[in-house]
Amino acid sequence: MSEQTLSTPWSRSLGLRVPVVNAPMGGAAGGRLAAAVRAAGGLGMIGMGSAGSVTALRRELAVAGTPDGIGLVDWVAARETGLLEAAIAAGPRIISVSFGTDFSWVPQVRAAGILAVTQVYDAPGAHRAQDAGIDVLVARGSEGGGHGADRLALLPLLDAVLDIATVPVLAAGGIGSGRTLAAVLAAGAAGAWLGTCLAAAEESLLSESARLAMLAADAGSTTVTTAFDEALELPWPSIYPARVLRNEFTDPWSGLDELPDSERLRAAIAADDPRLAPVDAGQGVGLVTHIEPAAAVVDRLCGDAAELLRTHRE
Numbered sequence: 196m197s198e199q200t201l202s203t204p205w206s207r208s209l210g211l212r213v214p215v216v217n218a219p220m221g222g223a224a225g226g227r228l229a230a231a232v233r234a235a236g237g238l239g240m241i242g243m244g245s246a247g248s249v250t251a252l253r254r255e256l257a258v259a260g261t262p263d264g265i266g267l268v269d270w271v272a273a274r275e276t277g278l279l280e281a282a283i284a285a286g287p288r289i290i291s292v293s294f295g296t297d298f299s300w301v302p303q304v305r306a307a308g309i310l311a312v313t314q315v316y317d318a319p320g321a322h323r324a325q326d327a328g329i330d331v332l333v334a335r336g337s338e339g340g341g342h343g344a345d346r347l348a349l350l351p352l353l354d355a356v357l358d359i360a361t362v363p364v365l366a367a368g369g370i371g372s373g374r375t376l377a378a379v380l381a382a383g384a385a386g387a388w389l390g391t392c393l394a395a396a397e398e399s400l401l402s403e404s405a406r407l408a409m410l411a412a413d414a415g416s417t418t419v420t421t422a423f424d425e426a427l428e429l430p431w432p433s434i435y436p437a438r439v440l441r442n443e444f445t446d447p448w449s450g451l452d453e454l455p456d457s458e459r460l461r462a463a464i465a466a467d468d469p470r471l472a473p474v475d476a477g478q479g480v481g482l483v484t485h486i487e488p489a490a491a492v493v494d495r496l497c498g499d500a501a502e503l504l505r506t507h508r509e
Contacts, residue, residue, distance in 0.1 A: 201501040205331075205363040205385035209288065212236025213497040214386035215376075216365060217393050217489070219266020219291060220341060220475065221245055226258025227398040231489035233263050236497075238288070238386075240264035245429050247271045249281045262287050264312075268342075269295025270430050283307045289331065294342060294435050298327030305330070314367065316344035318355040325361060332360060333388050336368030337419070340391045340477030342435045343368075345419050350382065357383045371479030373499020381504060391477040392496070396489040406486055408440055408469040413481035418445050423473040426457040440474040 206214035215237040217224055221244010229239030241255045241262050256262065265282040269292055272279050279300055282290055290304045291312035304311045310330040315321045321332055334356040336349025347355070349368040356364050363385035370376055371392040379387055393399065395406045418441045424431040426444075431437075439445065444460060463471035 200505065201380075201497045203380065203385050209238065211238055211386075213493060214380065215493055215497065216240060216264065216386060216388050218242070218339075218341075218367060218388050218390035219264065220390055220394060221247065221268070223394045223399045223401050223475075224266070225398075225400040226255035226260075226262070228393065228396060228400070228489055229255075229259045229262045229264070231396070231398040232393070232493060235490040235493040237493055238263040240266050240289075240291070242266045243271060243278065243282075244268060245271060245431075247278060248275050249277050252278065252281050252285070256285055261285065264289040264291065266291040266293070269293065269297060270432075272300070273297075279303070283309065291333070293333075294432065296323070298324070298329070301328045312365075314343065315356060316346045316352065318359055321356045321359055325359075329362065331363050331365060331385075332356060333365045333367050334384070335388070336366075337438075338369030338478040339367050340394070340417070340438050340480070341475040342431060342437045344434050345436055345438075349379070353379060353382055353384060369477055369479045371477075371482035371496075373496050373501075373503055375479070376496050377500040377503040380500065381507075389492075389496075391475075391479050392483060392492055393489055394476070395483050395486055396492055397486060398489050402467045404467045404469050405472075405474045408442075408474050409476055409480055409483050410485065412440055412476060412483075414478050416440055416480060417476050417478055420445050423460070426460050428457070437473065437475060438477055440469065440476050440480070442470055442472075442474075444471045444473070 203214045213236045217232040219240040219242030224242035229241045232239035289310040293314040301311045312331045314333040314335045337345045365386045365388045366379035366384035367388035419436045421436045
């Protein structure tokens with residue numbers, strides 16, 4: 196297959212067939228998705244988001260076996276006693292901890308022979324992460340779904356981070372086609388950190404209604420907000436809003452007379468009603484047109500990117 200020709204020094208160093216990683220999306224990237232991405236030749240990650248816990252991690256590990264990677268949220272890891280230690284004990288190849296400025300976890304992860312990874316949003320953040328001993332940087336552009344600092348679009352960010360990076364840099368945010376994958380690899384990224392394009396995959400933990408909401412969306416259907424975190428009293432730092440699908444909670448004037456209160460939001464989440472409940476999605480969501488296995492997504496993106504890069508070299 197043409198995807199076999201798509202590689203980078205970083206992906207080859209890890210023995211990956213293709214230079215892609217599934218983002219550790221809370222509520223979507225469980226053990227099945229991580230295993231499916233690994234089987235497709237990429238690096239599969241389990242994500243522990245706002246609801247992350249030792250119990251939840253062990254449940255997903257039972258599905259995935261030894262995962263390639265585990266992703267944690269800074270404030271969740273601090274709140275959930277033993278979560279970082281459980282992630283290290285699982286023996287993944289990489290552990291990512293993002294959405295914070297405390298890098299005290301890095302020596303502990305590296306001492307276990309695991310690569311330490313974190314997301315960055317500008318050059319100063321990349322400098323701080325490198326100084327702390329981070330092994331791989333994830334340059335996450337504002338196009339990306341879920342939480343992240345809304346500072347720079349991916350390509351300007353990638354330029355800024357690659358200029359100062361002394362470690363491999365993965366690109367994240369809005370990558371949902373062979374074209375965009377080829378673009379970031381041609382720009383010098385060591386690989387792609389894929390979220391939205393895999394969130395609706397068959398192996399994802401997403402509910403059926405959330406998948407259907409993604410299928411009905413287009414590139415203009417997302418917005419950046421802290422409204423859900425505030426209503427649910429989640430301690431996300433305000434500098435990390437979430438990119439989500441617009442709905443009657445983010446745009447109350449679209450169908451309601453006033454902003455729903457937190458109780459109504461919690462009821463909608465419990466009922467799995469995306470008219471009010473949050474659905475994380477990046478600006479590449481319009482490229483998600485049907486539900487399919489993760490392997491089909493990875494094969495298509497990597498095959499198309501390999502062909503584009505080959506054509507432009509000739």
